[in-house]
Amino acid sequence: MSEQITARVIILGSGPAGLSAAIYAARAGLNPIVLQGMQPGGQLTITTDVENYPGFRDVVQGPWLMEQMQAQAEHVGARMMWDTIVDVELSAPPFCLTGDSGVTYLCDALIIATGAQARWLGVDGEAALSGKGVSACATCDGFFYRGRPVCVIGGGNTAVEEALYLTNHSPDVTLIHRRDTLRAEKMLQDRLFAHPRIHVLWNKAVARFVGEGPGGALSGLDLIDTIRGQSSRHPTQGAFVAIGHKPATDLFVGKMPLDEDRYLQVRPGTSLTAIPGVFAAGDVADKVYRQAVTAAGMGCMAALDAERFLQASYG
Numbered sequence: 623m624s625e626q627i628t629a630r631v632i633i634l635g636s637g638p639a640g641l642s643a644a645i646y647a648a649r650a651g652l653n654p655i656v657l658q659g660m661q662p663g664g665q666l667t668i669t670t671d672v673e674n675y676p677g678f679r680d681v682v683q684g685p686w687l688m689e690q691m692q693a694q695a696e697h698v699g700a701r702m703m704w705d706t707i708v709d710v711e712l713s714a715p716p717f718c719l720t721g722d723s724g725v726t727y728l729c730d731a732l733i734i735a736t737g738a739q740a741r742w743l744g745v746d747g748e749a750a751l752s753g754k755g756v757s758a759c760a761t762c763d764g765f766f767y768r769g770r771p772v773c774v775i776g777g778g779n780t781a782v783e784e785a786l787y788l789t790n791h792s793p794d795v796t797l798i799h800r801r802d803t804l805r806a807e808k809m810l811q812d813r814l815f816a817h818p819r820i821h822v823l824w825n826k827a828v829a830r831f832v833g834e835g836p837g838g839a840l841s842g843l844d845l846i847d848t849i850r851g852q853s854s855r856h857p858t859q860g861a862f863v864a865i866g867h868k869p870a871t872d873l874f875v876g877k878m879p880l881d882e883d884r885y886l887q888v889r890p891g892t893s894l895t896a897i898p899g900v901f902a903a904g905d906v907a908d909k910v911y912r913q914a915v916t917a918a919g920m921g922c923m924a925a926l927d928a929e930r931f932l933q934a935s936y937g
């Protein structure tokens with residue numbers, strides 16, 4: 623028979639949301655288990671400089687910050703397990719999760735903190751230059767490019783919002799879009815077109831991110847005109863890929879309500895999902911802010927909500 627592990631609270635995900643939930647749940651005496659998934663520490667483990675997480679005057683490194691959060695969670699009693707969940711049964715408590723290790727996990731309260739991954743273009747140079755000029759988050763990295771020209775790639779709401787945000791730092795923002803119209807809401811488009819420091823390169827697709835020398839930083843983009851097929855080089859030191867995010871909710875399709883973009887839905891101002899005893903925190907339930915500090919705050923809310931639920935339901 624396969625191994626079965628039971629806990630009062632299970633936290634699915636070990637990014638800022640999951641680990642903050644773990645700290646609060648452990649300190650409430652709930653002995654939580656954190657299922658870390660394929661990316662222990664979450665998205666911040668793939669970045670370098672983090673300058674906007676409160677508590678640190680100087681820039682800290684993303685992987686270091688997440689190591690500290692995990693150490694804090696373990697120190698107060700959370701148990702980390704390196705398993706990825708491949709199936710969930712949420713129709714009635716105890717909720718049952720199946721790991722790809724074959725272990726099944728049972729819990730009275732479940733906190734889902736599986737995050738959302740940025741979509742990337744998947745072209746040459748993009749992965750190698752990520753963090754060296756290529757980014758998927760203007761709020762996170764725009765400050766590092768202050769005073770310098772930057773570009774944003776995309777044509778939807780995310781791209782327009784990122785371009786507008788970057789005007790806080792950059793004197794010259796180029797939006798690069800592969801079509802001749804934007805998909806973004808009209809109100810956002812109006813603000814974009816009216817902005818004196820933003821201009822748009824229409825009908826251009828990025829074929830390659832170009833770095834300067836081996837291991838060097840981004841120096842430009844190779845573009846292809848999507849109508850005429852001509853190639854050109856656009857020099858830039860900062861490129862923001864803004865083609866949307868994919869919340870990690872495949873597991874929950876048909877098991878709980880998702881919104882039109884497949885994010886988990888929570889009751890506003892809480893972490894409560896439609897299923898009593900199941901809570902959601904962080905980027906998986908947040909398509910607006912998607913920051914480490916907001917994810918951590920939502921993790922705290924989820925642990926407090928779970929603690930109240932367990933008190934009320936089981937004493």
Ligand SMILES: Cc1cc2nc3c(=O)[nH]c(=O)nc-3n(C[C@H](O)[C@H](O)[C@H](O)COP(=O)(O)OP(=O)(O)OC[C@H]3O[C@@H](n4cnc5c(N)ncnc54)[C@H](O)[C@@H]3O)c2cc1C
Nearest residue numbers: 635636637638639659661664665707737904905912913914
């Ligand atoms: C390159 C980059 C740079 C960034 N820089 C900053 C910054 O400077 N400042 C800032 O505030 N934000 C930054 N962000 C955004 C920030 O990382 C996210 O907002 C934050 O990590 C979201 O936290 P989360 O806990 O909701 O999810 P995530 O960090 O995405 O963590 C999700 C967790 O869920 C786990 N998981 C997923 N599916 C499963 C499963 N089936 N079973 C078990 N576990 C699972 C994963 O393994 C992971 O541990 C950056 C993001 C990126 C990609």
